[in-house]
Amino acid sequence: MKKINLNKIWLCILALSLSFTACDTVDFGDMNVDPNSPTxxxxxxxxxNAERSLDGIVSSTTTNCYVQYLSNGQYDEESRYQTLNWSFNGLYATLVDLQKVIELNTDEATKVNAQAYGSNGNQIAAATILRVYLLHHMTDRWGMIPYTEAIQGLExxxxxxxxxxxxYMGLFDEIDSALGMINSGNGPTGDFLLGGDMTLWREFGNTVKMTMALRLSNADPTTGSAKFNEAYNNAISSNANNIFYPYLNEDTNDNFYQDHFVDQGRRDYLISDVFADALIGTGTPTVxxxxxxxxxxxxxxxxxxxxGAPYGQSNSATDDYSFITADIITKSDAPLYIYTYSEVLFARAEAAALGWTSEDASALYDQAIAASMEQWGVDATEATAYIALNPYSSLEDIAYEKWVAMFLQGYNSWAEWRRQKAMGYERPLTAPDDLLSNATGIPQRHAYSATAGSLNEENYNAAVSAQGPDNLNTILWINQ
Structure with a gap:
């Protein structure tokens, strides 16, 4: 066995240490850079990533039960309002992504490189419009939420x-700023919602603004009227530009209903008797x-x-009832709508009836029904006949037809129904007799998450004190 020479080992260690000391400023290039982990x-x-979060909003079954498009199958808890607490943490995570898009296109150190993904102004505009849409959705669900001090991290x-x-006032300012930033440069890369088309983003932004304005019809009609008039002429202008979530045929990005009914084999969402009976009307269950x-x-x-299946009851004999069309529940890429042309036309008809504009409410009402019929693939002759038999006479007519036209637009339909109820001309809906979560009627809001009070106690308590009890029954400011 050879004897180890310790003197030689120490000399090697000394030489290595000196070499590393001497190389403190040496550039080793990309030797220690992981190409799969960009900085x-x-x-x-x-x-x-932010746009993907819209899936959870447009596919809401709970709110489609609230407005009684759907009834449950065997398990009826959803249509009896079982869930009280709803967390907004995931939505704030999405807002962090959008804030980062804005920062990358604003910061002098990053804005030039960010232009590889579209002009700075157009990226900021798209991110801001989507941010406003999400925050508008959130405040219409919970009421008071963190806004001016939100997503500041450890600060x-x-x-x-x-x-x-x-x-609402802050969001109007944000949407106006975003619309003012849209330019003739490249639209945002990574935009699968509108394909980087800034003309569509402008329509999206104005449709959000118009919708927000109409939501003020009860709480602040003066501001609502002013903002509505600024936006409605530039909102969605045809069915070709309806805004929807573009699902794909692949299982990881297919539409919720196809995934639920076909992939999972579930049969627990049926057309409600309230909706089916309304549309059967003076006709027959066959025609x-x-x-x-x-x-x-x-x-x-x-x-x-x-x-239709009885609303708010257990309906286990599902073959006795109508399901959502197979064109939705068996088609992976069937669209679920965010905003539609018919919705815009009904809003304009209502605004005209309220005296906000000089447009013709009756003409817009007819156009709105025709647009809805076209959207759903109804023959034009049948549409014309239906309109002739159901002429405009009051705001109640607009409310009813808008309720029909917004089929499966859960959160948006729920928000509109609550607003019209506050105005006194909503489509009459009755809650089931046996309700859960201490609900006293169709929910007026969602309660904060069960941990909200412990995680941010002082501010949570201040919100509850100002707004009202943290339950499903408290009526929000816009609907009081």
């Missing part, structure tokens, strides 16, 4: 909850008065006729 954030990836771990009125029912639903398996 610069991609605004395109951030925007894509402010306990943000205050802003009033709904101040949130409904409203031809849209034949496009929105399928006949019941057992009878071959259109039959």
């Amino acid at each position: 610069d954030a991609s605004s395109a990836s951030l925007l894509t 402010n771990q306990y943000p205050k909850y802003d009033s709904q009125e101040s949130i 409904p008065e409203d031809p849209r029912l034949t496009k929105m639903a399928d006949p019941a398996t057992n009878s071959g006729t259109y039959v």
